[in-house]
Amino acid sequence: MNITAESINTDIAKIREQAPLVHNITNYVVMNNTANALLALGASPVMAHAEEEVAEMVGIAGALVINIGTLSRSWVAAMFRAAGRAHELGIPLVLDPVGAGATTYRTKTCRALMETTAPAIIRGNASEIMALAAQGVRTKGVDSADPSAAALEAARQLNEETGSTVCVSGEVDYIVNGGDVITIENGHPMMPRVTGLGCTASALCGAFAAVNPSFPSAAAGAMAVMGIAGEMAAGRSEGPGSLQVAFLDALFRLSEEDLKERLRIGAGS
Amino acid sequence: MNITAESINTDIAKIREQAPLVHNITNYVVMNNTANALLALGASPVMAHAEEEVAEMVGIAGALVINIGTLSRSWVAAMFRAAGRAHELGIPLVLDPVGAGATTYRTKTCRALMETTAPAIIRGNASEIMALAAQGVRTKGVDSADPSAAALEAARQLNEETGSTVCVSGEVDYIVNGGDVITIENGHPMMPRVTGLGCTASALCGAFAAVNPSFPSAAAGAMAVMGIAGEMAAGRSEGPGSLQVAFLDALFRLSEEDLKERLRIGAGS
Amino acid sequence: MNITAESINTDIAKIREQAPLVHNITNYVVMNNTANALLALGASPVMAHAEEEVAEMVGIAGALVINIGTLSRSWVAAMFRAAGRAHELGIPLVLDPVGAGATTYRTKTCRALMETTAPAIIRGNASEIMALAAQGVRTKGVDSADPSAAALEAARQLNEETGSTVCVSGEVDYIVNGGDVITIENGHPMMPRVTGLGCTASALCGAFAAVNPSFPSAAAGAMAVMGIAGEMAAGRSEGPGSLQVAFLDALFRLSEEDLKERLRIGAGS
Numbered sequence: 025m026n027i028t029a030e031s032i033n034t035d036i037a038k039i040r041e042q043a044p045l046v047h048n049i050t051n052y053v054v055m056n057n058t059a060n061a062l063l064a065l066g067a068s069p070v071m072a073h074a075e076e077e078v079a080e081m082v083g084i085a086g087a088l089v090i091n092i093g094t095l096s097r098s099w100v101a102a103m104f105r106a107a108g109r110a111h112e113l114g115i116p117l118v119l120d121p122v123g124a125g126a127t128t129y130r131t132k133t134c135r136a137l138m139e140t141t142a143p144a145i146i147r148g149n150a151s152e153i154m155a156l157a158a159q160g161v162r163t164k165g166v167d168s169a170d171p172s173a174a175a176l177e178a179a180r181q182l183n184e185e186t187g188s189t190v191c192v193s194g195e196v197d198y199i200v201n202g203g204d205v206i207t208i209e210n211g212h213p214m215m216p217r218v219t220g221l222g223c224t225a226s227a228l229c230g231a232f233a234a235v236n237p238s239f240p241s242a243a244a245g246a247m248a249v250m251g252i253a254g255e256m257a258a259g260r261s262e263g264p265g266s267l268q269v270a271f272l273d274a275l276f277r278l279s280e281e282d283l284k285e286r287l288r289i290g291a292g293s
Numbered sequence: 294m295n296i297t298a299e300s301i302n303t304d305i306a307k308i309r310e311q312a313p314l315v316h317n318i319t320n321y322v323v324m325n326n327t328a329n330a331l332l333a334l335g336a337s338p339v340m341a342h343a344e345e346e347v348a349e350m351v352g353i354a355g356a357l358v359i360n361i362g363t364l365s366r367s368w369v370a371a372m373f374r375a376a377g378r379a380h381e382l383g384i385p386l387v388l389d390p391v392g393a394g395a396t397t398y399r400t401k402t403c404r405a406l407m408e409t410t411a412p413a414i415i416r417g418n419a420s421e422i423m424a425l426a427a428q429g430v431r432t433k434g435v436d437s438a439d440p441s442a443a444a445l446e447a448a449r450q451l452n453e454e455t456g457s458t459v460c461v462s463g464e465v466d467y468i469v470n471g472g473d474v475i476t477i478e479n480g481h482p483m484m485p486r487v488t489g490l491g492c493t494a495s496a497l498c499g500a501f502a503a504v505n506p507s508f509p510s511a512a513a514g515a516m517a518v519m520g521i522a523g524e525m526a527a528g529r530s531e532g533p534g535s536l537q538v539a540f541l542d543a544l545f546r547l548s549e550e551d552l553k554e555r556l557r558i559g560a561g562s
Numbered sequence: 563m564n565i566t567a568e569s570i571n572t573d574i575a576k577i578r579e580q581a582p583l584v585h586n587i588t589n590y591v592v593m594n595n596t597a598n599a600l601l602a603l604g605a606s607p608v609m610a611h612a613e614e615e616v617a618e619m620v621g622i623a624g625a626l627v628i629n630i631g632t633l634s635r636s637w638v639a640a641m642f643r644a645a646g647r648a649h650e651l652g653i654p655l656v657l658d659p660v661g662a663g664a665t666t667y668r669t670k671t672c673r674a675l676m677e678t679t680a681p682a683i684i685r686g687n688a689s690e691i692m693a694l695a696a697q698g699v700r701t702k703g704v705d706s707a708d709p710s711a712a713a714l715e716a717a718r719q720l721n722e723e724t725g726s727t728v729c730v731s732g733e734v735d736y737i738v739n740g741g742d743v744i745t746i747e748n749g750h751p752m753m754p755r756v757t758g759l760g761c762t763a764s765a766l767c768g769a770f771a772a773v774n775p776s777f778p779s780a781a782a783g784a785m786a787v788m789g790i791a792g793e794m795a796a797g798r799s800e801g802p803g804s805l806q807v808a809f810l811d812a813l814f815r816l817s818e819e820d821l822k823e824r825l826r827i828g829a830g831s
Contacts, residue, residue: 053593053609055322055363059488064533069488070392071322074365077398084395094593096612096636098365123608126622129615217814219597219607263811264602273532276486324591324632328757333802338757339661340591343634346667353664367634542801545755 027206027291029283032245035236036278040066044086044234048227049073049103051093051122054220057268058089058227064275065249067231073099078106086234088115089227090143092133093122100133107141116144116233116242119188120226124148125155138186144239146182147191147226150175157181172196176205189239193225197247201240208244209288210251212258218268225250244289252286253278296475296560298552301514304505305547309335313355313503317496318342318372320362320391323489326537327358327496333544334518336500342368347375355503357384358496359412361402362391369402376410385413385502385511388457389495393417394424407455413508415451416460416495419444426450441465445474458508462494466516470509477513478557479520481527487537494519513558521555522547565744565829567821570783573774574816578604582624582772586765587611587641589631589660592758595806596627596765602813603787605769611637616644624772626653627765628681630671631660638671645679654682654771654780657726658764662686663693676724682777684720685729685764688713695719710734714743727777731763735785739778746782747826748789750796756806763788782827790824791816 045068050058055071062069072081075098082088088110090103110117119141121134134156138146148156150172157178172194179190179200189201199206215221225246232242256278257270314337319327324340331338341350344367351357357379359372379386388410390403403425407415417425419441426447441463448459448469458470468475484490494515501511525547526539583606588596593609600607610619613636620626626648628641648655657679659672672694676684686694688710695716710732717728717738727739737744753759763784770780794816795808 051609052321052590053597056325056488056594059322060533060537063486063488070395071320071363072392072396073363074398076366077396080396080398094609094611097614123610126608127610127615127618129612129618217601219594219601261811263814264598265807265810265814268598268810269534269538269807272534272537273530276532276534321590325594325757328591329802329806332755332757339664340589340632341661341665342632343667345635346665349665349667538803538807541803541806542799545801545803 033280038235043068046230047085050091054223061224064272079109087230089118089230091120118229119143124152143188154178191243207290208247217264302549307504312337315499316354319360323492330493333541348378356499358499360389387498388412393421412457423447460512476559477516486533571818576773581606584768585623588629592761599762602810617647625768627656627768629658656767657681662690681726692716729781745828746785755802
């Protein structure tokens with residue numbers, strides 16, 4: 025697993041050529057953005073959440089993305105049905121545990137999904153990943169001193185527990201699998217002022233996982249593309265409104281040269 | 294039925310003057326975009342899907358637009374209720390069969406809506422219209438050779454079967470009614486990279502149908518405006534993000550001169 | 563209560579520093595916009611509507627915003643549950659009665675919410691506030707002659723009846739509480755061509771109410787910021803598409819100087 029600008033560009037070329045169908049069961053806030061980001065990158069999004077159709081829909085998809093940002097009972101039922109079918113068919117599942125830790129309902133739903141559906145990738149921010157890493161025993165005392173380190177430790181635990189590639193996004197993104205840790209240091213401080221860019225990152229993980237069976241590579245590609253498109257967009261923006269627009273343009277125009285110039289990736293253990 | 298830049302401009306002027314209320318029961322992905330497109334053109338959008346209120350809401354509307362993009366049981370029930378009331382009151386219904394053919398649930402729901410509610414206009418892309426054109430007997434063998442011809446044949450079948458004006462959008466848009474076929478050749482290749490522009494086209498069909506009782510003319514006006522605003526926007530865009538923004542500006546600013554300069558319309562049988 | 567550019571700026575500084583969590587139970591059309599507007603101003607939005615979690619979520623929030631724009635049975639149940647818990651905890655509630663008067667279901671739901679949950683602020687347009695001001699007796703005969711005066715009278719009635727600060731937005735915004743009326747005359751005529759800016763105003767009322775316990779001051783701050791950001795955005799826009807983008811940028815960049823230069827506020831009784 026040697027991830028470079030060239031290897032990420034190869035994945036992007038596959039996405040643009042194959043236009044993999046990415047089935048999203050996601051939240052109301054970001055549906056439009058994530059669909060647009062998938063289209064801008066070259067993938068083909070579909071949103072479908074009815075229990076009557078999710079199993080059939082996931083069957084024609086290259087990846088399934090489940091995001092609990094605005095969960096409710098009937099949607100959760102559809103998430104389990106779609107995830108179960110994806111698991112049977114070997115279709116990679118990306119889980120975005122939006123707001124895990126904020127309410128019991130979210131934390132429990134995520135844990136149940138994790139435990140029964142073997143996600144390929146779990147992508148969240150530091151507090152979400154820490155909330156899911158259960159016992160939190162090993163993170164005690166680390167939180168205040170160094171939140172990044174605490175999140176990384178939680179990601180390791182969660183990866184051990186679930187076998188899923190775990191991606192913690194933040195100023196530095198960590199992608200954890202087995203003993204390996206990939207770091208991505210692209211991005212821009214204005215990005216958190218646009219709603220749903222984390223959700224978009226998860227959707228792009230789905231697009232990459234549809235064309236690359238190495239899930240750590242897929243997650244790293246998605247996070248690199250997010251960060252680099254964000255940097256390109258920030259250079260043309262005067263605030264979060266124009267950033268969001270320029271971000272989609274950047275995803276659409278992203279070239280191998282942009283990746284080579286900007287990619288800041290590291291690997292360790 | 295002689296559709297010209299002048300006649301389309303007359304319809305736009307009516308929309309801007311009367312601001313017809315267009316009641317949408319549509320999908321989560323595009324609600325914001327379609328509401329903004331209707332407002333930019335001059336119509337007045339309302340989104341309402343509760344069974345408790347749809348019959349009352351449609352009663353004050355100039356048109357009803359039903360889009361099954363993210364359908365579920367309770368929404369489908371509301372669609373039938375609203376469509377039934379629209380039919381009683383003579384309020385034109387536009388049906389957008391998003392994803393028909395992708396799952397059985399979508400295809401069945403669309404067919405049931407078509408059969409019971411007599412849509413004024415059915416607007417979809419080639420694969421959706423072909424999925425609804427039932428037996429598909431006559432399209433066999435045509436699909437691969439010439440997808441446009443297959444879609445046009447499917448549109449003819451669907452129009453014969455339902456009596457609805459059928460609009461197939463694509464690089465060339467076909468509007469089929471009785472023996473007549475109108476073609477619109479406006480648009481830009483970047484438009485499919487923005488999510489929901491097809492849904493927006495259906496919403497604008499609703500706005501035009503609210504002011505023009507000739508449904509083929511209404512559909513042609515909507516498709517012409519979509520394509521022309523898309524061309525105007527593409528000239529000011531660097532990707533699908535800025536295209537979406539410039540598209541709304543273009544709808545707002547669209548003038549008779551823009552229509553005269555750009556309209557590429559044809560008629561045949 | 564002396565509301566000035568300086569006092570509004572102090573509230574904005576608190577929002578930017580404290581990033582209060584604003585819990586929204588709002589409509590599908592505007593979720594993305596209102597989340598982005600809250601983020602651009604400096605607040606922290608969360609959208610959650612499941613009955614299983616709303617009471618817990620509102621418990622960690624600085625304000626609750628309820629907007630009935632696309633209501634349905636299960637959402638209304640969650641609205642009551644969240645509003646009840648907010649009331650118990652003393653967390654300010656902003657109610658946006660979208661479409662009150664258009665259907666019985668909306669009017670009844672709003673009246674029931676008003677009567678049981680003691681909103682801090684009710685913000686709507688003239689026709690919504692008039693629909694809620696019940697008997698409408700005193701507004702008869704005034705409507706046609708002077709719609710602003712009728713809306714102001716309705717706001718007074720509603721404030722008397724409920725004790726809530728009532729904000730009627732329009733070309734002139736009125737904020738009514740006790741015998742006092744604050745007027746804000748900022749804004750731009752293109753703003754009503756962007757969907758959901760009224761809903762955004764309500765969301766910003768939530769952000770201000772989370773940092774300022776004087777609800778008339780909070781509502782005035784929100785309406786001033788809306789109008790001023792709208793003016794700043796209009797100067798950089800060519801239509802409603804670019805206005806929406808520039809509006810978020812303006813919220814993000816808004817300075818005390820902008821407030822001082824542009825604020826048009828009045829007070830009376």
